Amino acid sequence: MTLDSVSAAQRMTSRDLPDGLGPAVDDWAADLDRTTRSGKGMRSALFDAVYTHAGGRDEAVRAAACQALELLHEAFLVHDDVADGDDHRRGRPNLQGRTTTRGAEQGLSRETAAHVGMVGGLLGGDLLLVAAMGEFARLPVPAPVLHRAMAEVEGAVVASIAGEYADVHGAAHGEPTTQEHALAIGAAKTAAYSVTLPMVLGVVLAGGPEEMIPPLRETGRHLGTAYQVVDDVLGVFGDPAVTGKSNEGDLMRGAPTVLLAFASTTDLWPRVDAALGGTDAGRPGPDPAAARALLAECGARDHALGIAEDLVTAARAALDSPAVPHELRSALDPHLATALERTR
Secondary structure (H helix, E strand, C coil): CCCCCCCHHHHHHHHHCCCCCCHHHHHHHHHHHHCCCCCCCHHHHHHHHHHHHCCCCCHHHHHHHHHHHHHHHHHHHHHHHHHHCCCEECCEECHHHHHHHHHHHCCCCHHHHHHHHHHHHHHHHHHHHHHHHHHHHCCCCCHHHHHHHHHHHHHHHHHHHHHHHHHHHHHHHCCCCCHHHHHHHHHHHHHHHHHHHHHHHHHHHHCCCHHHHHHHHHHHHHHHHHHHHHHHHHHHHCCHHHHCCCCCHHHHHCCCCHHHHHHCCCCCHHHHHHHCCCCCCCCCCCCHHHHHHHHHHCCHHHHHHHHHHHHHHHHHHHHCCCCCCHHHHHHHHHHHHHHHHCCC
């Protein structure tokens, strides 16, 4: 499930933005809407599978939860692009990129247009986050169920924000991370909201058995971290024409990934570090192509993909619990396979 043709972002902006702010705000709101309609719908699919197999039958609850989960995902994507300084996603300009380009076309200097674009992306992500939390808060379920659901949502949001900051902080300081730290970042910023939350909410909102939640929580942590590891590999070795985003951004900023964590333990690390730009004054600028080749040569790519396979194996083991119905395991299995088969 993706966002409706008239998205929640559009409904919110058309309803709540004050009048008289001028065409710039109207253009920004329209760009916000245009950049929130093309997700894969993985979170909705995970929620649907668990909600249905946990006994959920209310279509209004199902639709509202799916909408809220996808809006939350879009909010974090917009914020992630701002944090990483990316102006494209899904093969086209993102909200930050559109806002920057519009400013440049209106005569702003390059620096000023980039600043306005960054602010446009930041505030757009904020607006989507408010929309998502509003959708969650209005779920048509009894108050005790809603309170439990909101506690899960809040925990996932806090984890993702903290994980994003750890990612940016690690890249800014330029020191090699450990594999354990890189995996902890992936578990926090990606797995918590994108995989664990949809599955746990499926049980909570369906009124399913409490004993289903621990194995699904563990499955989500492993599976979501695997998705992040593969995403990091695609962020370096993927084809931009397929992934829809640059394969240089993570290298240019020295993102704390399993790739770099492994490379830092090999004899090729001084050359990788130099290709990334290093930290010493007077070094030449980053050379992403050379860094990419060295990461493949030192075995970092194969190592990271092996870690992703191990995480999916751990997710399967957690899912193989008596508390998880066989039919649900079968419904979730394609998502485990997809984590390792992704090309974008």
